[in-house]
Ligand SMILES: *[C@@H]1O[C@H](CO)[C@@H](O)[C@H](O)[C@H]1NC(C)=O
Ligand SMILES: *[C@@H]1O[C@H](CO)[C@@H](O)[C@H](O)[C@H]1NC(C)=O
Ligand SMILES: *[C@@H]1O[C@H](CO)[C@@H](O)[C@H](O)[C@H]1NC(C)=O
Ligand SMILES: *[C@@H]1O[C@H](CO)[C@@H](O)[C@H](O)[C@H]1NC(C)=O
Ligand SMILES: *[C@@H]1O[C@H](CO)[C@@H](O)[C@H](O)[C@H]1NC(C)=O
C-alpha cells in the first residue's frame with residue numbers, strides 16, 4: 224500500500240544542479256521498460272539513492288508529487304523535496320530516465336477538480352509542464368487512484384473524470400510534445416467511464432500516453448474476505464468467486480478496450496500482505512503441514528508488517544487507519560520467514576499457488592500468513608511479459624527487494640539485456 228510518512232512541507236523553489244538530458248522512451252519506440260518507483264520517504268529509512276541498482280533499470284519513478292487544492296501547485300510534502308534534484312542527477316549520471324509519479328493512494332485528492340474544466344486543465348497542464356522543466360524530468364507518471372472511482376475516500380470525484388483526464392492529457396501532450404514520457408499507473412480494469420463501468424474505448428489514451436503501468440497488486444489484501452494473492456499472474460484458472468483480477472485479466476481487458484499490448488507495462492510488487500490465520504484454518508483438512516488455499520483470517524487482529532509498515536496513523540482524509548501489515552521482500556528475510564537466499568526458512572510453512580503463480584508463507588507460532596512474490600513468481604511474470612509482448616515491468620517499490628533477487632529474476636526471464 225502506498226502509505227505516507229509525514230514530513231514538513233518544504234517549498235519547491237530549490238537550487239537545481241545542471242544535468243544532461245537523457246534519451247527517453249517514446250511511444251514510437253518499442254524499447255522495453257524496466258522501471259521501479261523510488262519512494263522519497265524511504266531514503267532515510269534504509270534505502271538511500273546510493274542503494275539503487277541503477278544499471279538494471281532504464282526508468283526510475285520518484286514518488287510522490289501530490290495534488291493540492293490549487294490547480295497551480297503540486298506538493299512534495301512527505302517525499303523529501305530536497306532529494307528530488309539529487310535523484311534526477313543520479314539517474315542521469317547512470318543514463319536512466321528520471322520520472323516523477325503524481326498522486327498515489329493518498330495524493331490524488333484533487334485530480335478530479337484540477338481537470339474538471341477547460342480553464343483548470345490549461346492551468347494544470349502548465350503546473351505539470353513547469354514542474355517537469357524545473358526538475359529536468361524525462362517523464363511524468365499519473366497515479367490517479369482512480370478516475371470516477373473513489374479510492375481513499377475523500378477524493379474529489381466526477382462522472383466525467385475519465386473524459387476530463389483524457390482532455391487534460393491531450394492538452395499536456397500538445398504542450399510538451401515528445402519531450403516527456405507520459406504514463407499512467409492504472410487499476411487492472413480500464414478507467415471507469417461516466418456510466419460507472421470500465422471504459423470500452425481507451426484508444427484516445429493510447430494516443431497520448433506512452434504506456435500504462437497496470438498496478439497488478441493489492442488485488443487481495445486485509446480488506447478481502449480470505450487470504451488471496453497480492454499480485455496474481457492469472458485468475459481465470461481460479462474458482463469464479465476468486466477471480467478478482469490478475470495480469471492476465473488486465474491485459475485482456477485493457478487490450479480489448481484498445482490499449483496496444485506493447486503499451487502495457489506490468490506493475491509488480493516487491494512486498495506482500497499479512498493476515499492472522501489460526502492453525503485450525505491454515506492447513507488442508509487432515510494435514511498439519513499443507514497450507515490451504517484462500518483460508519479465512521481474523522480481520523480484527525491485523526498483524527504488523529516489517530519496519531516500513533505503517534503502524535497506524537491518520538490518513539489523508541483524516542481517518543485513523545490501523546497497521547497495514549505489509550511485508551517487503553527484505554522484511555520477510557528480516558522477519559524470519561525467508562532465508563537470505565529468499566527461500567522459506569526452516570520451520571516456516573510454504574505454498575506456491577499454481578494459478579496465481581504466487582507464494583505464501585506461514586508461521587504457525589505467530590499465526591501470520593503472508594501472500595507475496597518471490598524469485599519464482601517474478602520469473603513467471605518476466606516470461607509472461609516476454610511471451611505476451613508487453614512493454615516491460617515497473618516494480619513497487621525499488622527499495623522492497625533484497626539483494627536484487629526479484630529484480631534479477633524478472634529481468635532474466637523477460638530477456639531484457641539491460
Ligand atoms: C504536509 O503533511 C503534513 C503531515 O501529514 C500535514 O500536516 C500538512 O498539512 C501537509 N501540508 C500540505 C500543504 O499538504
Ligand atoms: C478548479 O480549480 C480550483 C482550484 O485551483 C478549484 O477551486 C475549483 O473547484 C476547480 N473547478 C472545478 C469545477 O472543480
Ligand atoms: C459532464 O459533462 C457533460 C458534457 O460536457 C456535462 O453536461 C455534465 O454536466 C458534466 N457532468 C458533471 C457531473 O460534471
Ligand atoms: C490462465 O488460466 C487459463 C485457464 O486455466 C489458462 O488457459 C491460461 O493459459 C492461463 N494463462 C497464463 C498466462 O498462465
Ligand atoms: C480475533 O482477534 C481478536 C483480537 O486479537 C480476538 O479477540 C479474537 O478472539 C480473535 N477471533 C478468533 C475467532 O480467533
Ligand SMILES: *[C@@H]1O[C@H](CO)[C@@H](O)[C@H](O)[C@H]1NC(C)=O
Nearest residue numbers: 558559560569570586588589
Ligand atoms: C515464528 O513466530 C514466533 C513468534 O513471533 C517467533 O518467535 C519465531 O521466531 C518465528 N519463527 C520463525 C521461523 O521465524
